[in-house]
Amino acid sequence: AQRVTQPEKLLSVFKGAPVELKCNYSYSGSPELFWYVQYSRQRLQLLLRHISRESIKGFTADLNKGETSFHLKKPFAQEEDSAMYYCALTGGSNYKLTFGKGTLLTVNP
Amino acid sequence: DADVTQTPRNRITKTGKRIMLECSQTKGHDRMYWYRQDPGLGLQLIYYSFDVKDINKGEISDGYSVSRQAQAKFSLSLESAIPNQTALYFCATMDYNTGELFFGEGSRLTVL
Numbered sequence: 401a402q403r404v405t406q407p408e409k410l411l412s413v414f415k416g417a418p419v420e421l422k423c424n425y426s427y428s429g430s431p432e433l434f435w436y437v438q439y440s441r442q443r444l445q446l447l448l449r450h451i452s453r454e455s456i457k458g459f460t461a462d463l464n465k466g467e468t469s470f471h472l473k474k475p476f477a478q479e480e481d482s483a484m485y486y487c488a489l490t491g492g493s494n495y496k497l498t499f500g501k502g503t504l505l506t507v508n509p
Numbered sequence: 510d511a512d513v514t515q516t517p518r519n520r521i522t523k524t525g526k527r528i529m530l531e532c533s534q535t536k537g538h539d540r541m542y543w544y545r546q547d548p549g550l551g552l553q554l555i556y557y558s559f560d561v562k563d564i565n566k567g568e569i570s571d572g573y574s575v576s577r578q579a580q581a582k583f584s585l586s587l588e589s590a591i592p593n594q595t596a597l598y599f600c601a602t603m604d605y606n607t608g609e610l611f612f613g614e615g616s617r618l619t620v621l
Contacts, residue, residue, distance in 0.1 A: 409549065432608055444552075444599065444612040486551060490608055495540055495559070496567070497603070497610060501551035 402427045404489050406500035413477050414508050421472040421503045423461075423487030431489045433470040434497070435461055438484040447472075447485070457481070477507045512536070515600050515613035523621050528587040530616045532600030540603035541583040542610065543567075543575060545596045552599070558583055590620040 403426040413419050425431060435447040448456045450463040450470060461472045470487060487500040513534045522528055532541065543555040554567030556575040564577055572594060576584045587594055600613040 406551075434608070436610070443614055444601075444610075446609045449608070488610075495603060495605075495608070496554065496557060496565075497542070497608075498554070499544075499552040501549065 402431070402489055402491050402496075402498045404487050404498055404500035406485075406487055406503050408503045409501070410504050410506070412506045412508060415479055416476050419474050419477040419481070419505065419507075421485050421487075421505065423470045423472065423500060425468050425470065425487075425489050427468075427489060427491050429491050431491050433461075433463055434488045434490075435459070435470075435472050436486045436488055436499070438486070440483070444486070477505075479507045479509060481505060482507045513600060513602055513611050513613040515598075515616045517616060518614065519617045521619045521621065522590055524591055526590050526620075528590050528618065530585045530598055530600075530618070532583045532585070532613060533581050534583075534600075534602045534611075535581065536602050536604075536611060537580075538602035538604060538611070539580060540605065541577070542601045542603065543573075543583070543585045544599045544601065545569065546599060546615070547596050555585065555598075587618075587620075590618075592620045594618065595620045 405424045433450040437447040438444045459474045486502045490497045516531045542557045544552045553569045558564045558577045574586045598616045601610040
């Protein structure tokens with residue numbers, strides 16, 4: 401079974417502060433991990449995927465297989481980063497994407 | 510612009526009624542998904558389909574059924590709606606090459 405855990409339902413930081421949204425996963429094989437974001441009144445959209453090792457809007461996420469984690473980080477949060485963030489996992493060829501429960505990030509001015 | 514479109518966007522219905530939520534896509538993707546979003550529970554997979562003849566149950570399929578009428582269309586039905594099916598429903602397609610999901614705007618269903 402595959403499972404994704406986001407331990408924080410809510411996270412509030414001030415503008416300019418670092419932010420880290422936590423994600424832990426459970427999967428017996430080699431997972432593919434993603435972060436999706438939902439801004440207010442917008443569709444869910446992909447933020448980044450671990451396989452591409454890219455930085456999007458200043459966010460990065462590193463897959464740590466030893467700790468089974470895929471935490472999302474940004475060194476200096478901006479107000480426009482306020483959104484709901486979902487960590488998601490798919491395992492191998494099953495193409496069934498499992499989502500965590502989400503973390504609502506609020507960046508205060 | 511290639512897109513994922515859901516209808517209706519909002520629907521209020523009564524307990525026991527049959528409801529169909531429709532999803533169409535112009536992305537040309539074979540894989541399509543229906544998710545339910547509830548506050549505090551995140552996104553839960555209801556059904557998914559890899560092509561017209563391949564339909565699979567997700568985590569919470571009880572009380573729901575689906576129909577894949579064509580590559581571009583994937584409908585979700587509630588045969589007899591109940592209040593705890595009040596939620597925001599999302600359809601999505603998957604790009605086979607990248608694994609990225611593309612979501613519709615959501616259908617908000619309220620069952621009274």
